[in-house]
Amino acid sequence: MNAIARLLRPTSVAIIGASADVRKTAGRPVAYLRKHGFTGEIYPVNPRIESVDGLKCYPDVQSLPGVPDVGIVLLGAERAHQAVRELSERGCAAAIVLASGYAETGEQGARRQQQLLESAGTMRLLGPNTIGLVNLTDNIPLSASGALEMDHFPAGSIGVVSQSGGILGALLSRAAARGIGLSKLISTSNEVDLELADFVDYLVDDEATRVIALYVETIRYPEKFRAAVLKATRAGKPVVAFKIGRSEAGAKAAVSHTGAMAGADRMYDALFRQLGVIRAQTFSDLLDMPAALSTGRILRGNRVAILTSTGGAGTLVSDSLGVSGFETPAPDAATGERLRALQTGDHAALDRNPIDVTLAGLQPDLLRGAIRALLDSPSYDALVIIVGSSSLAMPHLMADAIQDCLAGSAKPVIAFVSPHAPEVGALLNQRGVPAFAAPESCTAALTGMLQVATFKATTQTAATPVLVNAADERVDLLTAGSLDEVQAKQMFARFGVPGVREIVVATGLEAREAAEKLGGRVVLKLLSRQITHKSDVGGVAVDVTTEQVAARLLTMRQEVLARAGVEPDRFLVQEMITGGTELILGMHRDVLGTAILLGMGGVTAELFNDTAMRLLPPQGGLSQLEAWSLAHELKTWPLLDGFRGRPKADVDALVGAIVAFSQMVAQLGARLIEAEINPIFVLPAGQGVRAADGIVVLG
Numbered sequence: 001m002n003a004i005a006r007l008l009r010p011t012s013v014a015i016i017g018a019s020a021d022v023r024k025t026a027g028r029p030v031a032y033l034r035k036h037g038f039t040g041e042i043y044p045v046n047p048r049i050e051s052v053d054g055l056k057c058y059p060d061v062q063s064l065p066g067v068p069d070v071g072i073v074l075l076g077a078e079r080a081h082q083a084v085r086e087l088s089e090r091g092c093a094a095a096i097v098l099a100s101g102y103a104e105t106g107e108q109g110a111r112r113q114q115q116l117l118e119s120a121g122t123m124r125l126l127g128p129n130t131i132g133l134v135n136l137t138d139n140i141p142l143s144a145s146g147a148l149e150m151d152h153f154p155a156g157s158i159g160v161v162s163q164s165g166g167i168l169g170a171l172l173s174r175a176a177a178r179g180i181g182l183s184k185l186i187s188t189s190n191e192v193d194l195e196l197a198d199f200v201d202y203l204v205d206d207e208a209t210r211v212i213a214l215y216v217e218t219i220r221y222p223e224k225f226r227a228a229v230l231k232a233t234r235a236g237k238p239v240v241a242f243k244i245g246r247s248e249a250g251a252k253a254a255v256s257h258t259g260a261m262a263g264a265d266r267m268y269d270a271l272f273r274q275l276g277v278i279r280a281q282t283f284s285d286l287l288d289m290p291a292a293l294s295t296g297r298i299l300r301g302n303r304v305a306i307l308t309s310t311g312g313a314g315t316l317v318s319d320s321l322g323v324s325g326f327e328t329p330a331p332d333a334a335t336g337e338r339l340r341a342l343q344t345g346d347h348a349a350l351d352r353n354p355i356d357v358t359l360a361g362l363q364p365d366l367l368r369g370a371i372r373a374l375l376d377s378p379s380y381d382a383l384v385i386i387v388g389s390s391s392l393a394m395p396h397l398m399a400d401a402i403q404d405c406l407a408g409s410a411k412p413v414i415a416f417v418s419p420h421a422p423e424v425g426a427l428l429n430q431r432g433v434p435a436f437a438a439p440e441s442c443t444a445a446l447t448g449m450l451q452v453a454t455f456k457a458t459t460q461t462a463a464t465p466v467l468v469n470a471a472d473e474r475v476d477l478l479t480a481g482s483l484d485e486v487q488a489k490q491m492f493a494r495f496g497v498p499g500v501r502e503i504v505v506a507t508g509l510e511a512r513e514a515a516e517k518l519g520g521r522v523v524l525k526l527l528s529r530q531i532t533h534k535s536d537v538g539g540v541a542v543d544v545t546t547e548q549v550a551a552r553l554l555t556m557r558q559e560v561l562a563r564a565g566v567e568p569d570r571f572l573v574q575e576m577i578t579g580g581t582e583l584i585l586g587m588h589r590d591v592l593g594t595a596i597l598l599g600m601g602g603v604t605a606e607l608f609n610d611t612a613m614r615l616l617p618p619q620g621g622l623s624q625l626e627a628w629s630l631a632h633e634l635k636t637w638p639l640l641d642g643f644r645g646r647p648k649a650d651v652d653a654l655v656g657a658i659v660a661f662s663q664m665v666a667q668l669g670a671r672l673i674e675a676e677i678n679p680i681f682v683l684p685a686g687q688g689v690r691a692a693d694g695i696v697v698l699g
Contacts, residue, residue, distance in 0.1 A: 003124040004194065004202050006093035008135050008184060010069030011040040013142065014061065014092070016083040017074035018044035020052045025098070026074040028144040029132075030055065036148065037139040043068055061086035069093050072132065072142060077101035077112055080128065081119040088123040094194075095120065096142055097127035102190050104129060117192050125193035126186070131165030133186040134172060137208040143187075145169040154430065156181015158290045159203040161196055162215035163188050171215075171287065178435075179426030180291050183208040195220055200228040204235050211290040214241040214277075222271065222592045223618055229275045238452045240289045242280040243268050267592040270613040274626075276455035278448045288441045289448035292434045297412040299449035301381035302326045305374040306354035307367075308386035313418035313439075314354030317384055320439040324447055328353045335377040342369040354386070364401040371402065375409035382412040382449075384442055387424060387435070391417075395424045403431045412449055416442050458629075480698050484529045485572060488694035492677060495667075496660030497585075499691040500681075502574040508550030514573035515546040523692075524552055526560055527570040532695050537563040543576060577690055580681035581639050581649050585658065587665045587675050588613065596622060596662045598630050601679035610635045614662075621662030627655040640682060647684040654682045657689045673697040 001009075013033065019026035030052050033042055043066075044052040047059040058064055061071070061083065071087040073080050077099045087095050102113035116128060126133065132143030136155040141148050147169035153176045162168045165187040175182050183206065186199050196219065203209045212232060219225045232239050246265045272279045278293075280286045304326050308314035318328050330352050331339060343357060343366060357370050374383050391398040406413060415435040417425045428435035436442050483491070489499035503514035504527060515522045526539030534540050538559030541552050553571055561567045584601035587594060592615065599611030612633035614626050622630070631637060631654055640649040657680060665672060674697035681690045 003093040004198060006069040007096075007124065007126065007142075007194075008133065008186075008202065008206075009138055009140065010093075010142070012043065012066060012068045012070075013038070013040065014043040014045055014064060014068035014071040014087070015052075015074065016045045016061065016071055016087070018046050018049075018052050018057065019074075020049050020057075022053075025144045027052075028146075028148070029072050029074070029142070032141045032143065032148040036141050036153075038141070039139075041066065041068070061090055064090070067091045070142060071095040073097045073099070074144075075099065077109070077128070081112075081116045084116055084123070084125070085119040085121075088119065088121040092123055094124040094126060096130060096132050097125060097192075098130060098132065098144060099127075100129040102128045102192070104190060113190060113192050120193065126188065128190050128192060129165070130187045130189040131168055133184065134168070135184050136181075137183050137206075143168070145172065147173040150176055152176070154179060154181040155183065155208075157183055157208060157210035157294045158213055159183045159199075159206060159209035159211070160185040160213045160215070161188060161199045161203070162186070163191070163196065163217040164215055165189055167215045171213075175287055177422065177426065178287070178291075179429035180287060181294075181430075191220060195224075197221060197224040197228040200225070200232060200239065204228070204232045204237055210237060210296060211293045212237055212239045213286055213290045214239065215286065216241050216243040216268075217245065219268075219271075219592060226271075226275060226618070229277055233276050233455075238278060238290075238293045238448070239276070240278045240280055240286065240293070240448060241272060242283060242286040243272075264588070264590050264592075266613055267588070267590055267595055267615070270595050270615050271592055274615055276452070278451050280448075281444070284438075284441060285444045285448075288434075288436060288445050291429065292412065292414060292445035292449055293452065295412065295432060295434060297410055297449070299382055299412050299446060299453050302450060303379060303381045304328055304384055304446065305331075305377070305380040305382070306384045306386065307370055307374060308354045308356050308388070309390065310386055310388040310418055311354070311356050313386045313388065313416060314356065316439040317386065317416050317442055318354055320443045321384075321446070324443045326443070326446065329379055331355065331374075332377060332379045335373055335379060338373040338376075339370060342366055342373070364397050367398070367401045368405055371405040371413075372408060375405065375411050375413070380411070382414070382446060384446075385413065385415045385433075387415050387417045387421075387428070389419045391424055392419060392421055395421070395427050398424075399427050399431050399433070402428070402433050406432060412446065414442055414445055458625075482529050482532055483696040483698070484527055484570075485525065485694060486527065488675075488696040489691050491696055492661070492664070492691050492694055495664040497657045497677065497680070497691050498688065499694075500574050500577060502572055505553075505571050505573055506569060508553045511549045511553045511571060511573050512546055515544070515549045518573060518575045520546050521576045522546075522549065523574040523576055524549055524556065525572040525574065525693075526556065526568050527572045528566070528568060530566065531560070531564055539568070549573065574692065577681045577683075577692060579647075580683045580690070581636075582679035583654070583682060584611075584676065584678040585661055585680050586677065587661075587672070594665060596630070596658065596665065598658060599634065600636050608636075616662060616666055619666075621664075621666045622659055624655055624659055627658035627662070630658060631655065649682040650685050650688055651682070652685075653688040654680075657691075668698075671699055673699045 015029050021027045022031045043064050044057040049057050073083045080099050103110040131145045134141045168187040203212050306314050425435040505511045524541040524544050526534045582601040584599045586597045595613040595615045597613050600608050612630050642648040676695045677691045
């Protein structure tokens, strides 16, 4: 058994700094271990008291009668490292450090945190600044969370890893109140040693866990996280993550909480999407989605049947599903016939969806028949059952009827509890029917299930990343700093992204001659290594004729001098590209890694902010499939696909350019500080792409 396994399933626990006063934080761990049925050895350690809750209290770690698997350190930050060193010297597998006052407080705290790590030696550490962990599968609470004051927690198949201690308690208590069973809950917090990916990796191998839920403030080791999540995917265990820091205020709060850089939120979106991590959009989603996924049922499409005995609630669910792209078609003829045979009279609305079966909540046999008919129907991929006010009187009738039908189909079945009835929702959850108190929660749950199925389908056909060749020696010869536009586009061309035809000039006469060679209507630009945003200083003129170009060059020289304080001596005359779609192709680098960015290009790129991102794999560039999906995610994708009679763009050439650009970024690595093609023109099908402008900054 390795150290993490011993941490989660210890046979003996030492409580360093234990208190006999259960009203104090230091008094809780012993009380909770005994209250919730821990059957192993408990060793309180405190030189000032003789016993804790009837257990002998030892003066120090050296006095313990045996080597504990885990030590819970309740001392302050000034002394915690001493206890950690003593536990390590005794051969303890892992220690949990609750104290705050480490990296989250600044430089001095970071030094204290490093001291803690050095004191641990080969022993593993959870924390500091953590509330601990709770193993519900085996009744082992190693925590001081006040949520453990509750008497009972249903064990289940959802494992939770949180980088916030308080969130652990919030999820534990909320899940218990809703009848949602959890398996393990771990608070990693400052992650001086053990961190998010370590526990994802552990939970993948944990037989009691089917779904992994993450509360994320920052990912410190992206490649380690990537490996752990891909392991979960291969094992068929979905990962749901709620990532805070989407706003500037939230990002600052996340950094101040753990003392770690958070990274750009859009980079997390890209990372999660590539790994198949389901991103919870709200905190409630962090329970709702795993609750649905833990059933193990697979959603194979977006067609949903809504069975209700209260029309208004059914409409709420239908509307929420529709906004998120789900379909609620009317029953097919055969299914409608089965439904009509269940109920006489004209009270039921069986030819539409929501399917309103009057008084179904008081007639379990009618409800069973309707559920089975809808689950058997080829027209539906999932079923939402509206639990109305009639269930309040006899909740077991409704729960029993639904539960009885589950074995007959593998389709997802969830419930919307329309009245405020937490006890009804808890009962349904305990019976294996995910129950929700809001229509939007039903939609979130089904969305998560659909994302899992979609990701599985795409990964089965995903191509491997494109590996790159050895470094280009000609790049190594370039000096550090910004390249001028011509040099930048020459680099792009060497990697397979062609540029527009262009000629470097210095005088009006040379500009006129160049314009004649390039077709008579051209683009005139400033050429400079110092000025990268040429439009801002009057350094770009579009659709200039041969007759105008000499005079326009003189005007441009004066405008640039006036605005930038630099008199340019070189200009660029380019062919005028028409009939293409302007995109931007670039890179972005932060603590999570390096991403390739594609979006609407030209001068309005920042205004419309229509972009999609893909992180580069550990080795090589993007695959063709990844490049194609990157383009397909754009809101402006229809412009490339023949929107309203436009000619279809050369998407194959665009995909090739994205792959080539990503190869360049992967090959140059840390030497490449910034690279961007804006715009890259995507011409009509069969005509290719052209890089019309570009920026490269080398380190």
